[in-house]
Amino acid sequence: xxxxxISMLSRILRQGEGATLSGKVLLALRPRAIxxxxxxxxxxxxxxxxxxxxxxxxxxxxxxxxxxxxxxRTGANLNTGIAxxxxxAKKSNxxxxxxxxxxxxxxxxxxxxxxxxxxxxxRDQLHRTQEVRIVAxxxxxxxxxxxxxxxxxxxxxxxLASVVRDHGxxxxxxxxxxxHLDAASCxxxxxMLDWSGxxxxxxxxxxxxxxxxxxxxxxxxVERNHALAASVATYFGIDDLSKFSPRDRISTLLLGxxxxxLRLVKNPSSWQEGLRSLADEPVILVVNARxxxxxDTSWLWDVDFTPLKGRYVVIAGERKLDAAYxxxxxxxxxxxxxxxxxxxxxxxxxxFTRAQALTSYTAFIDATTRVKGKR
Amino acid sequence: xxxxxxxxxxxxxxxxYGDFGNARVLAHRAQVRGISAEIICTSxxxxxxxxxxxxxxxxxxxxxxxxxxxxxxxxxxxxxxxLDRGAQLFAVCAGLQILGESFPGVTGEIITGLGMVPILSLxxxxxxxxxxxxxxxxxxxxxxxxxxxRGRTDLRGVDPLGRVLVGGGNGGGAIAQSxxxxxxxxxxxxxxxxxxxxxxxxxxxxxxLLARVIGGLPGLPEGEEIADLLAAERRGAxxxxxxxx
Numbered sequence: 001x002x003x004x005x006i007s008m009l010s011r012i013l014r015q016g017e018g019a020t021l022s023g024k025v026l027l028a029l030r031p032r033a034i035x036x037x038x039x040x041x042x043x044x045x046x047x048x049x050x051x052x053x054x055x056x057x058x059x060x061x062x063x064x065x066x067x068x069x070x071x072x073r074t075g076a077n078l079n080t081g082i083a084x085x086x087x088x089a090k091k092s093n094x095x096x097x098x099x100x101x102x103x104x105x106x107x108x109x110x111x112x113x114x115x116x117x118x119x120x121x122x123r124d125q126l127h128r129t130q131e132v133r134i135v136a137x138x139x140x141x142x143x144x145x146x147x148x149x150x151x152x153x154x155x156x157x158x159x160l161a162s163v164v165r166d167h168g169x170x171x172x173x174x175x176x177x178x179x180h181l182d183a184a185s186c187x188x189x190x191x192m193l194d195w196s197g198x199x200x201x202x203x204x205x206x207x208x209x210x211x212x213x214x215x216x217x218x219x220x221x222v223e224r225n226h227a228l229a230a231s232v233a234t235y236f237g238i239d240d241l242s243k244f245s246p247r248d249r250i251s252t253l254l255l256g257x258x259x260x261x262l263r264l265v266k267n268p269s270s271w272q273e274g275l276r277s278l279a280d281e282p283v284i285l286v287v288n289a290r291x292x293x294x295x296d297t298s299w300l301w302d303v304d305f306t307p308l309k310g311r312y313v314v315i316a317g318e319r320k321l322d323a324a325y326x327x328x329x330x331x332x333x334x335x336x337x338x339x340x341x342x343x344x345x346x347x348x349x350x351x352f353t354r355a356q357a358l359t360s361y362t363a364f365i366d367a368t369t370r371v372k373g374k375r
Numbered sequence: 376x377x378x379x380x381x382x383x384x385x386x387x388x389x390x391x392y393g394d395f396g397n398a399r400v401l402a403h404r405a406q407v408r409g410i411s412a413e414i415i416c417t418s419x420x421x422x423x424x425x426x427x428x429x430x431x432x433x434x435x436x437x438x439x440x441x442x443x444x445x446x447x448x449x450x451x452x453x454x455x456x457x458l459d460r461g462a463q464l465f466a467v468c469a470g471l472q473i474l475g476e477s478f479p480g481v482t483g484e485i486i487t488g489l490g491m492v493p494i495l496s497l498x499x500x501x502x503x504x505x506x507x508x509x510x511x512x513x514x515x516x517x518x519x520x521x522x523x524x525r526g527r528t529d530l531r532g533v534d535p536l537g538r539v540l541v542g543g544g545n546g547g548g549a550i551a552q553s554x555x556x557x558x559x560x561x562x563x564x565x566x567x568x569x570x571x572x573x574x575x576x577x578x579x580x581x582x583x584l585l586a587r588v589i590g591g592l593p594g595l596p597e598g599e600e601i602a603d604l605l606a607a608e609r610r611g612a613x614x615x616x617x618x619x620x
Contacts, residue, residue: 123391131391131436131437132436133436133437133438182391182436184387184388184439185388185438185439185442190438190439190441190442190481192419192420192442295504295506295521296392296521296523296571297521298392298393298394298396298521298570298571298572299392299393300393300396301393301394301395301396301571301572301575302390302393302395321601321604321605321608322575322605324601324605325575325601325602325605326396326575328601329396329400329403
């Protein structure tokens with residue numbers, strides 16, 4: 001009876017905030033709902049600072065070959081979003097959840113996952129997560145309670161290497177040496193990491209000395225995540241992955257007469273990745289600083305904006321002035337507009353038919369849900 | 376004339392919150408005025424250059440802060456010597472704590488600081504996170520910034536940078552808002568809990584540091600208004616919070 005009422009509520013509220021709200025209701029009525037609804041079921045957890053949604057979606061497609069897959073696919077990755085998705089996933093025989101970094105420890109405990117995929121860990125929303133090292137320590141402690149659970153990691157990330165340092169069943173996939181903003185010192189012991197060799201190495205505690213199970217180099221973030229998802233699919237016995245290709249979380253939007261490809265960027269590493277892969281089209285930056293975006297905009301100064309030099313750049317968003325001063329210092333010319341719509345209008349007037357937008361989280365959600373509402 | 380030297384101390388350790396922005400803004404605001412400037416990054420395994428004009432210490436996580444202070448112990452003489460001949464030191468958050476008598480370590484243990492200013496930092500009961508508005512006697516308009524720290528700092532005989540109108544600053548928690556102060560000014564040392572790129576959001580503070588080294592600053596050329604627009608917009612947003620409008 002209760003489940004049916006919640007299910008109805010969930011159907012009514014399916015869109016946008018609905019998933020989170022119905023999850024809130026469910027958890028208020030049944031605080032142990034996640035644990036109860038996942039008991040005895042096969043669960044895969046995907047977490048990391050960047051790429052959770054796109055990786056879970058790639059993984060769901062791969063595992064869909066063999067399983068009836070359920071789980072949260074819309075980026076609603078707190079306990080409420082996970083609870084809501086469980087109501088809709090009654091018949092699924094495999095559950096894939098993308099999990100917010102801070103919620104991962106409790107979700108591991110509640111779902112007793114069959115396997116955990118960890119993508120990366122770097123500075124993000126520091127007003128909320130405080131320090132990357134604190135998050136890493138909580139992950140370490142959470143995994144310690146499940147010593148037999150297989151974990152797959154990007155072993156080129158020193159923080160993930162540290163998280164699984166004492167864990168038994170770990171598949172380490174290396175992606176070559178990659179600089180990490182937060183890992184000048186060892187995430188485990190605090191000694192200075194040596195980055196001069198082929199990989200990072202800690203000469204005090206030995207972090208980085210473990211052999212990787214496979215090594216892939218020269219990959220973009222989405223290609224890395226695709227490879228990590230493929231490793232999970234292989235674990236579940238899906239051998240032919242040739243028809244699956246890396247897919248990013250990019251939405252296309254028709255606005256003001258032009259086509260805009262929207263890319264969600266939310267912290268220094270995802271911004272840098274977004275700036276690395278720009279097409280030769282006008283660029284719109286939309287920067288907000290509401291809760292989930294990170295209240296603090298100082299991260300802008302951890303990003304190199306020189307790839308924007310010489311391009312047509314329009315800046316919008318609630319914190320457009322922060323972004324404007326940042327790109328100005330990197331020698332990038334820009335114009336300021338009040339909204340994404342006005343950016344599109346200006347770009348259209350200037351004779352372009354396409355543009356690409358890099359948007360912070362709330363701006364991405366605003367833009368993509370507006371389109372859906374318009375049907 | 377040799378270029379203005381802006382020395383960023385241990386950017387690989389003390390750079391958690393976009394701290395490098397301070398060096399970029401100082402160099403930029405000198406260069407557009409026709410004053411050549413260079414940024415020198417000194418990592419923890421290098422000795423500090425003695426010839427700097429402005430030294431910058433940023434914010435960092437606990438362990439990085441301890442690694443930094445340990446690496447700096449042997450350079451206190453170089454830094455003090457530079458300050459004695461007129462160089463400026465601008466320190467933010469963890470950088471501020473490092474300069475004092477001691478500060479809390481990873482598990483609250485006491486770490487000896489560089490002892491360059493008579494201040495003592497202790498662990499607070501909670502973390503102070505959010506926007507800050509500070510009125511300093513140095514400027515007409517208040518300073519703005521973002522803070523994110525657990526440590527509390529007692530000033531023992533040095534002046535604060537200013538009074539905290541919104542936020543925690545050196546204190547917070549049990550201290551009444553009207554009693555809260557932020558940062559410190561001691562000779563050629565200026566420090567604050569306004570973390571990360573504090574000089575980005577406060578161009579007056581950036582120019583204050585430049586003027587203390589260079590003397591009178593020429594006006595800014597056209598095209599640099601964006602800095603003041605940003606500063607005014609932040610003051611407006613925080614002023615609204617402060618004055619309850």
